[in-house]
Amino acid sequence: MRGLRWRVLLVLSLAAVVPTVIVGVLAILRARHDVQDEVQRGALAHIRALGAALDGTLQDSRRTVELAAATWADAPDDVRARQLLQRRLRREVPIVKSLSLLSPDGALIDGDPVPAGVDIGSHSFGGYIGDAVFVDERPLVHLVVQARSRTGELIGVVVASLDLGFVHDVIAAARLGPGARVLVVDGAGVPVATSDMAWPSPTSLAGKDPVVDRALASTVEGTLSGNGMVSAYRNLSSYQSLRGVRWAIIHQQPEDQAYALARTTTRDTLIIGIVALALALAFGAYFATRLTRPLSDLARRADAIAAGQSTEGPPVRGPGEIGELGNAIDEMAKRIAERAELAAALARGDRLASVGVMSAQVAHEINNPLTTVLGYAKLLLEDKPDGHPDRNGLELIAEEAERMKKIIGGLLEYARAPRQSEPATVPATGSIAIGSSEPAAVVRHVAALVAPQLRKAKASLVVEVPDQRAVSIEAHALQQVLVNLVQNAAQAGATRIAIATKPAPGAIATIITVTDDGPGIPAADRARVFDPFFTTKAAETGTGLGLAVCKHLVAVAGGTIEVGEAADSHGAEFRVTIPVA
Amino acid sequence: MRCLALVALIACGHSGPAPAPIKFLHTFSPDETELFNAIMVEQGLPVEAKLAPFARGQQVIGEMLRAGKNCPDLIRIDATWLPGLAPQLAPAPAGNEWLPEAAVSDVAMPETIDGLVVVRDAAAPAPASGSVGDLVAAARAAKHAERKFPLGLRVDGYWLVPWLRAHGGELQPAGLGEIGDTRATDALAEFAHLFGDVTAPPPPSGEEAPEELRLWTSHDVAYWVTGPWQIGALKDRERLVVSSLAGAPRGGQLLVVPKCARDPAAGWQLARVLTSVEVSKRFAEAFATVPTRKDALAASPALVQQIYAALQTAKPLPRSPVTPLLFDDLNPALAAVVSGDATADEAIAGVRRGWARLTR
Numbered sequence: 001m002r003g004l005r006w007r008v009l010l011v012l013s014l015a016a017v018v019p020t021v022i023v024g025v026l027a028i029l030r031a032r033h034d035v036q037d038e039v040q041r042g043a044l045a046h047i048r049a050l051g052a053a054l055d056g057t058l059q060d061s062r063r064t065v066e067l068a069a070a071t072w073a074d075a076p077d078d079v080r081a082r083q084l085l086q087r088r089l090r091r092e093v094p095i096v097k098s099l100s101l102l103s104p105d106g107a108l109i110d111g112d113p114v115p116a117g118v119d120i121g122s123h124s125f126g127g128y129i130g131d132a133v134f135v136d137e138r139p140l141v142h143l144v145v146q147a148r149s150r151t152g153e154l155i156g157v158v159v160a161s162l163d164l165g166f167v168h169d170v171i172a173a174a175r176l177g178p179g180a181r182v183l184v185v186d187g188a189g190v191p192v193a194t195s196d197m198a199w200p201s202p203t204s205l206a207g208k209d210p211v212v213d214r215a216l217a218s219t220v221e222g223t224l225s226g227n228g229m230v231s232a233y234r235n236l237s238s239y240q241s242l243r244g245v246r247w248a249i250i251h252q253q254p255e256d257q258a259y260a261l262a263r264t265t266t267r268d269t270l271i272i273g274i275v276a277l278a279l280a281l282a283f284g285a286y287f288a289t290r291l292t293r294p295l296s297d298l299a300r301r302a303d304a305i306a307a308g309q310s311t312e313g314p315p316v317r318g319p320g321e322i323g324e325l326g327n328a329i330d331e332m333a334k335r336i337a338e339r340a341e342l343a344a345a346l347a348r349g350d351r352l353a354s355v356g357v358m359s360a361q362v363a364h365e366i367n368n369p370l371t372t373v374l375g376y377a378k379l380l381l382e383d384k385p386d387g388h389p390d391r392n393g394l395e396l397i398a399e400e401a402e403r404m405k406k407i408i409g410g411l412l413e414y415a416r417a418p419r420q421s422e423p424a425t426v427p428a429t430g431s432i433a434i435g436s437s438e439p440a441a442v443v444r445h446v447a448a449l450v451a452p453q454l455r456k457a458k459a460s461l462v463v464e465v466p467d468q469r470a471v472s473i474e475a476h477a478l479q480q481v482l483v484n485l486v487q488n489a490a491q492a493g494a495t496r497i498a499i500a501t502k503p504a505p506g507a508i509a510t511i512i513t514v515t516d517d518g519p520g521i522p523a524a525d526r527a528r529v530f531d532p533f534f535t536t537k538a539a540e541t542g543t544g545l546g547l548a549v550c551k552h553l554v555a556v557a558g559g560t561i562e563v564g565e566a567a568d569s570h571g572a573e574f575r576v577t578i579p580v581a
Numbered sequence: 582m583r584c585l586a587l588v589a590l591i592a593c594g595h596s597g598p599a600p601a602p603i604k605f606l607h608t609f610s611p612d613e614t615e616l617f618n619a620i621m622v623e624q625g626l627p628v629e630a631k632l633a634p635f636a637r638g639q640q641v642i643g644e645m646l647r648a649g650k651n652c653p654d655l656i657r658i659d660a661t662w663l664p665g666l667a668p669q670l671a672p673a674p675a676g677n678e679w680l681p682e683a684a685v686s687d688v689a690m691p692e693t694i695d696g697l698v699v700v701r702d703a704a705a706p707a708p709a710s711g712s713v714g715d716l717v718a719a720a721r722a723a724k725h726a727e728r729k730f731p732l733g734l735r736v737d738g739y740w741l742v743p744w745l746r747a748h749g750g751e752l753q754p755a756g757l758g759e760i761g762d763t764r765a766t767d768a769l770a771e772f773a774h775l776f777g778d779v780t781a782p783p784p785p786s787g788e789e790a791p792e793e794l795r796l797w798t799s800h801d802v803a804y805w806v807t808g809p810w811q812i813g814a815l816k817d818r819e820r821l822v823v824s825s826l827a828g829a830p831r832g833g834q835l836l837v838v839p840k841c842a843r844d845p846a847a848g849w850q851l852a853r854v855l856t857s858v859e860v861s862k863r864f865a866e867a868f869a870t871v872p873t874r875k876d877a878l879a880a881s882p883a884l885v886q887q888i889y890a891a892l893q894t895a896k897p898l899p900r901s902p903v904t905p906l907l908f909d910d911l912n913p914a915l916a917a918v919v920s921g922d923a924t925a926d927e928a929i930a931g932v933r934r935g936w937a938r939l940t941r
Contacts, residue, residue, distance in 0.1 A: 104938065119640065128637055151923035152913030153931030187631075207629075217618060217630045220611055 004295060008288040009281075017280060024273045028266055035262035040223040043232035043251040043258075046174070048221075050182060051236050051249045053170050058129070058162070061093045065145050065160050066127065072101065073147035073155040082110055089160075097140055098161040101147075104154045112161075118142045120157045132164060132186040132247075134202040139164040139192045168193035178260075180253035184236075185212055187247060215248035230258040294318030298329055305333055363408040370408070374401035436581035437475035439501050439510055440465045445475075446482045446499070450490070454497070457490040462498040469503075470581040471510050473557035478578070481550045481561075485514040485574050488546065494518035494571060509559070509579045517571040526563050554578065602627040603847045606642065607657040608635050608834065610810070616867055620860055626851065633657075639665050639905055646670075652841035654848035657692065657855075660684040660832040665902035671838045671845050677856065682831065682892060683873035689835035690852045691873035693864075695808050696831030697740065698891040701822045705731070705803035711825045711894060713747050716804060720779040723803045730781035733796060733805035734772075735789050736919050738911035739830060740806060742898070744772040746828030752907060753899045770925035773918040783919060809888050813868035823887040831895035833873065903939045910935030 068089045075081050082101065090096050098112035106120050114120075117133065127145035134140070140161050147156040171182045171193050182195040189206030205212040211224050215233035224231045229252050236247045256263075294317065318326055377398040384391045443465045454461055471478070482499065489497045494516035501512045521529060521536070528534045530551040533544035554561045559578035566573045605628050609617055614632065621628045631653075633642060639662040646652060646669035658666065663686060670688035683691035699716060701707065708719035720732035734740055742752050748768040776782055781801070784792040794814060796802040806826060815821065836855060838848040854860055861877035864870040865885045871892065872878050878889055898904050914928035923931075
């Protein structure tokens, strides 16, 4: 049965634990992947927001300069209006570092000197933004805007140098994760601003940093993992729309710090999973044991039954079918016990029957000469006067002969009684037949019969027998049973004997109890008192056949006789139950 | 010893320097760039690709090639830039069977063919001919209460070219000068007059492409003058019919190797990959790009072949170094007339002065 428990545990493992583990592992991997995706998406969202801020500032500046250029182109010769426009432009666009107004041929008309390297040539579709340049280590970008008149004719060119310090300010104000940094590079891969340095070195990272190369080669956005870093990049689209600048914003974070949440989540999930699994196994073992325990009990019970050992034991309890199986095995054990008892009784009955027949034959053969002996002894006694020396011997012979006749009579009576296994309707000898009697009448007759003997024994008989329904036993047989019980009580030394009757539950039988205040019958002897030749009396007073005869008589009538302890624990109580007629 | 020799051999085999990436300067759109990057990964070609700003491409690339430093191995350029860049370009290898409409040159490998065509809603009747007059007539006939502006046009000098050619002009300073009477002015006035008549007023600058796409998708436009670069973005391709437009400009994209290239052979190797049937077909399927090789065209979708057929009647712009620069002055002038800020006469006069500076 121990194997059964392990097999149940194995089934539980295969059916529940293994799939749970598989699903759990897949869930952990999926969750880890999702969290990592979220980290990358978060980085992308972050640089989108930063890029939008950068785009907005630059686009606003560009549009303002374009509007100013168009205003200038409508009145190119108005010097006062031109100077006013420059002042307003410097005031409204604080990132303007320098401002130059040039003729279509590139000659300076007003404002600051033209920065070196600025191309004011044609084919710029109205203007452009160049790549980043560094002046005194500060990044600048040159914005070139064509000033066209109402008719679209080119009147001049506005060159504004924009201080890119705002890029650094925007990035520096960003709240970044541990170890993370944000980097903005121009189209040549030159860092314009970084979040971890005051001012970056104007050295291109193209060809040195794979993320920068990927960002510059891409036109949208993406992520890249490698060399222990998680990177997200995005092109600054509005810068690209300005034709000539295609910058990128890059977010980088060490992989161990970027995926710290994923790692923590995985670890916590694993711990919780292992604990849950252990609990599941523990509960599984507990329930497996609980489930298999009744089966173990059933197996043990079955083994005991098969081995012919005791079928006694506490009932096997269990849920559902197991409980039903336990009940069935208990019932089976009970039937087997009854059958065994029946078989034993049959064997004993056969043996007793053989003994009875033999005893009857012997008794019959002995009875005649014994009658002769008793007759001659009594005859000789009549001839012997009192005091004759032979008289004592003759009296002893007569008494012993009487006693022997009594024994022989008992044997003959027992032998004539039908065996329990025989049909009650078929009397073995015809002396006892099934009939009916009224218990009250029989009891009163018995009281009269035993009165002399009780007086001699200085015992009293109390009768509490109300008139009741007739019972299905011959009056003679019931009388013999009750006389036997009362005489036994008197011989045992009882001083108070009582006979009482009452209806059994359901009124299907009548219970007749004979109680006494004698020494009672030891518990160890109670099971044997109805066996033939078992007696606790002295050899000269008991034959050991009286109660055996009583039991047979009651059994033939379909009743039972039991012995127990009197209600007050003093004396014996015989309980005769006989079906009503 | 043999083992040691083997180990040394293996070690040496893996210790060689990685091949230098092919430096490629291109003009792909964002989506095209993504496809290009994916193809390069599939092909296993190490390429260091960078985007050239289209608007200033000729100038930026010209300055780069004249400086002769950090030159790319391969450059993708617009066909109109070729005359200005040709002196700095290396001869192109011969070999492929190019389509006659491709801008074949001794110093370039043609990659795509493009130009303006008419995209018509299949439910709308076809114009009587490919002329701009019949196109406008068909559009005008398609006007009704819920479709006030059936013709899709853009305020751009490139779109003006068919109307200019219809009046006998050409997109070149001399062309304008020769027709200094009223033909260019008439073309500009006629073109500008269409906006608010059969063509929707123009959107703000920079919003042209998405607005045109929106108008087509919402069925507000039945006849749309556009190019393959926008047809490729259309989802309901079964709805459209592509036809030719008389006098439409035709161009394309070219692959060139500068003389200053570090590895010209690698550049041409990449060019051959980009013009291969397989890659051309993928670009054609994704973006309706018209390939330049006959076998690649045969392998392309039916829509692409329709576009190619419509472009056969289109005519390239004059091959001059100043041609791409002409739009700088023409576009603002056209916008000024369309918006009503200037008359066609005033605008053409300004364009003429601007173009005179270019040819000085």
